[in-house]
Amino acid sequence: MSFNDTTAAEFANPALTSVHVETQQMGRASVKVMKDLLDDDEAGTYKVTFPTKLVYRESCPKA
Numbered sequence: 001m002s003f004n005d006t007t008a009a010e011f012a013n014p015a016l017t018s019v020h021v022e023t024q025q026m027g028r029a030s031v032k033v034m035k036d037l038l039d040d041d042e043a044g045t046y047k048v049t050f051p052t053k054l055v056y057r058e059s060c061p062k063a
Contacts, residue, residue, distance in 0.1 A: 005055050014058035021052050 002009040005020035029048050037043045056062050 001060060010057070012059075017057045017060035018055045019052050020055050022050055026050055 002016045002018040003021070004023065005018040009016040009018045033046050033048065
């Protein structure tokens with residue numbers, strides 16, 4: 001099992017089941033949060049969630 005659904009997981013033997021996350025979306029959100037914090041000294045706490053998807057491969061076939 002792997003996290004982030006890398007190419008290595010797909011081509012491992014056996015191919016690894018993986019959790020796919022949208023890293024580009026995470027990067028854009030982190031830049032926005034950082035900018036907001038720099039622009040506003042009173043900025044509060046942030047909670048940001050992103051969708052994930054389980055990608056089944058040979059290492060863990062669907063039940």
